[in-house]
Amino acid sequence: MSSSRGAATEAAVQLPIARVMVDVALAHLDRPFDYLVSAELDAAVQAGSRVRVRFAGRLVDGYVLERGVDSTHGAKLAFIQRAIGATPVLTPETGELFRAVADRYAGSFVDVARLGIPPRHAAAEASVAKLASHLGAAPSTPDSSGGSARLAGPAIGWGRYRTAGSFLGAVGAARAARAVWSALPGEDWASRLAEVVETSLEAGRGAVLIVPDARDLARVDAALSTRLGPGRHVALSAELGPAERYRRWLAVRTGACRVVVGTRAAAYAPVTELGLLVIWDDGDDLHREPRAPYPDTRDVLALRSSLSGAALLIAGYARTAEAQQLVDSGWAHEIVADREVLRRAAPHIVATGDDFEQVRDPAARAARLPSLALRAAREAIQAGAPVLVQVPRRGYIPSLACARDRSPARCPNCSGPLATTSGHAIATCRWCGRPAGDWSCPVCGERRLRAVAVGSGRTAEELGRAFPGVPVRTSGREQVLDVVDSSAALVVSTPGAEPIASGGYGAALLLDGWAMLSRPDLRAAEETLRRWLNAAALVRPTGRVIVSADASIPAVQALIRWDPAGSAARELLERGELRFPPSVRMASLTGTSSAVAELVSAADFPDQHELIGPVPLADTTVRVLVRVPRALGSGLAVVLHAAAAARSARKAPEAVKVVLDPTELI
DNA sequence: TCAATCCGTATC
DNA sequence: ATACGGATTGAC
Numbered sequence: 009m010s011s012s013r014g015a016a017t018e019a020a021v022q023l024p025i026a027r028v029m030v031d032v033a034l035a036h037l038d039r040p041f042d043y044l045v046s047a048e049l050d051a052a053v054q055a056g057s058r059v060r061v062r063f064a065g066r067l068v069d070g071y072v073l074e075r076g077v078d079s080t081h082g083a084k085l086a087f088i089q090r091a092i093g094a095t096p097v098l099t100p101e102t103g104e105l106f107r108a109v110a111d112r113y114a115g116s117f118v119d120v121a122r123l124g125i126p127p128r129h130a131a132a133e134a135s136v137a138k139l140a141s142h143l144g145a146a147p148s149t150p151d152s153s154g155g156s157a158r159l160a161g162p163a164i165g166w167g168r169y170r171t172a173g174s175f176l177g178a179v180g181a182a183r184a185a186r187a188v189w190s191a192l193p194g195e196d197w198a199s200r201l202a203e204v205v206e207t208s209l210e211a212g213r214g215a216v217l218i219v220p221d222a223r224d225l226a227r228v229d230a231a232l233s234t235r236l237g238p239g240r241h242v243a244l245s246a247e248l249g250p251a252e253r254y255r256r257w258l259a260v261r262t263g264a265c266r267v268v269v270g271t272r273a274a275a276y277a278p279v280t281e282l283g284l285l286v287i288w289d290d291g292d293d294l295h296r297e298p299r300a301p302y303p304d305t306r307d308v309l310a311l312r313s314s315l316s317g318a319a320l321l322i323a324g325y326a327r328t329a330e331a332q333q334l335v336d337s338g339w340a341h342e343i344v345a346d347r348e349v350l351r352r353a354a355p356h357i358v359a360t361g362d363d364f365e366q367v368r369d370p371a372a373r374a375a376r377l378p379s380l381a382l383r384a385a386r387e388a389i390q391a392g393a394p395v396l397v398q399v400p401r402r403g404y405i406p407s408l409a410c411a412r413d414r415s416p417a418r419c420p421n422c423s424g425p426l427a428t429t430s431g432h433a434i435a436t437c438r439w440c441g442r443p444a445g446d447w448s449c450p451v452c453g454e455r456r457l458r459a460v461a462v463g464s465g466r467t468a469e470e471l472g473r474a475f476p477g478v479p480v481r482t483s484g485r486e487q488v489l490d491v492v493d494s495s496a497a498l499v500v501s502t503p504g505a506e507p508i509a510s511g512g513y514g515a516a517l518l519l520d521g522w523a524m525l526s527r528p529d530l531r532a533a534e535e536t537l538r539r540w541l542n543a544a545a546l547v548r549p550t551g552r553v554i555v556s557a558d559a560s561i562p563a564v565q566a567l568i569r570w571d572p573a574g575s576a577a578r579e580l581l582e583r584g585e586l587r588f589p590p591s592v593r594m595a596s597l598t599g600t601s602s603a604v605a606e607l608v609s610a611a612d613f614p615d616q617h618e619l620i621g622p623v624p625l626a627d628t629t630v631r632v633l634v635r636v637p638r639a640l641g642s643g644l645a646v647v648l649h650a651a652a653a654a655r656s657a658r659k660a661p662e663a664v665k666v667v668l669d670p671t672e673l674i
Numbered sequence: 675t676c677a678a679t680c681c682g683t684a685t686c
Numbered sequence: 687a688t689a690c691g692g693a694t695t696g697a698c
């Protein structure tokens with residue numbers, strides 16, 4: 009009774025078995041299941057095909073990992089019901105990548121596959137098939153199109169970076185080089201990246217470039233069009249809509265296009281003969297996937313580089329502690345400019361503490377502008393240049409800091425951030441819940457704490473009144489400006505939304521720095537510096553940058569000296585002392601109290617593990633943090649996935665959210 | 675002694 | 687989720 013039609017279904021003669029990952033969201037089903045391939049579906053069901061199978065009585069989607077001769081499954085096998093789409097969606101390379109990412113983040117293969125493979129769109133597939141048959145299905149041969157004619161070629165723009173040559177040489181020779189690039193202020197980074205892509209294409213290898221948002225995507229898209237000409241690359245993002253997104257994705261999958269630029273999901277793009285992976289501004293939290301298993305794009309690309317041998321370029325004005333870790337370990341080398349070159353490119357940066365001198369102008373006082381900032385802005389505007397004003401978004405979580413030096417107050421026990429809960433005078437730790445009555449500042453010895461009322465936020469109107477007659481433009485969450493022209497204007501922007509000014513800004517005011525720095529997040533310093541550098545990079549070399557924060561703070565020092573590498577090294581050292589990623593590996597487990605407790609007791613943690621918490625969160629859930637030495641990180645993910653599998657197998661009702669190396673820890 | 679029902683476990 | 691097998695219960 010292999011089918012209701014009796015002898016009508018026969019297995020394929022060659023490789024009759026298909027190993028299928030079924031698309032069911034249960035951790036204990038995260039392994040292949042063997043199915044029979046009928047003679048009828050023999051051609052349609054290939055390694056990588058999306059299929060529909062009967063599983064536990066119902067029809068579900070699945071992915072074919074491979075075809076095989078026999079099965080170790082003792083009992084009778086079911087037939088695959090049908091194939092979905094003509095083109096296999098997995099390649100051997102992406103299949104391996106999905107598995108590796110799932111393992112790294114204690115998640116399931118199909119969860120990651122869902123992130124990386126867009127939903128099928130039948131009409132889009134039909135249109136691509138028609139196009140391919142018209143073109144005679146001949147994929148383009150990019151390296152024959154006269155790349156060698158441009159001998160000086162791509163390297164020109166990279167001349168200011170001493171070690172760039174060896175990286176470009178490696179990419180041009182299709183070797184798996186890895187580098188962390190600190191872009192100079194004012195750098196036309198999108199064009200530099202397009203040049204690396206061209207070098208890769210000349211070596212006959214494709215490329216994947218990942219940017220945080222739509223605006224950066226448009227920039228790289230334009231730079232690639234300029235450098236490579238039309239039709240050589242595709243832009244992939246969720247904003248495209250299902251049909252266009254699938255059409256472009258298929259163009260990549262079929263090899264018609266070998267260069268992809270996109271936002272985080274494009275990190276899995278199935279580029280044929282992949283040679284280069286690039287991530288721009290890897291510290292941006294948009295690179296973190298908000299859906300399970302919450303992978304970070306830098307990690308995805310690093311894994312992909314290791315597995316596939318593609319070169320990797322981690323690029324940005326700023327540098328993360330994670331990137332620094334890759335440099336320190338020797339896994340990646342750094343591409344930086346000499347101090348001399350930097351000095352010519354960087355604007356003049358000065359700090360003004362927030363206890364600024366009294367300003368006489370009432371409008372400026374209302375806008376709470378430091379007098380130095382006011383002067384710099386007025387001078388720039390008089391010279392006919394635009395001025396960038398960066399103001400943080402309102403609504404940061406209130407926290408505690410040292411009453412004297414304002415450094416964030418941390419738990420002496422676990423390094424978690426301290427906070428006062430309503431009704432209690434004594435500060436407690438947000439992570440482990442322990443009271444910290446005997447706190448003293450590790451920096452200055454002060455014993456008193458102060459509440460930090462962060463997120464004050466200034467309005468554009470307030471600032472505008474200080475500059476009568478000057479046009480005020482705003483760029484923020486609701487409406488992001490891409491560019492502004494070079495005329496005198498006040499451009500008020502939240503971090504990440506700063507428009508590019510043609511010719512560069514005459515000045516930039518980075519306001520409320522202390523508010524950004526005293527957020528209760530352990531990444532506050534790194535994140536603040538990243539935002540400052542990204543804004544200051546838009547200022548012309550003759551311009552000025554005023555940051556309203558105390559010059560003695562290390563992050564402020566790093567900005568003034570334009571030293572992202574030094575700051576990242578310091579940050580990494582500090583993370584090591586606080587036992588915080590990437591120096592250790594952490595997992596955050598959130599859910600109901602009983603569910604979390606159950607998962608913790610089911611997990612066979614390594615000997616050297618440390619449990620922090622549980623602490624109650626805002627709603628009815630609790631959180632436990634698990635910390636292990638870095639070397640045991642993969643083991644931590646394995647035991648957590650196993651424990652989650654045990655729970656799902658016995659139909660535990662309440663889910664636990666497992667996040668590895670969570671970025672925001674407040 | 676056998677059938678109906680319950681519970682646990684695997685799902686190919 | 688659903689399906690199946692083994693255990694358990696209840697009626698003859």
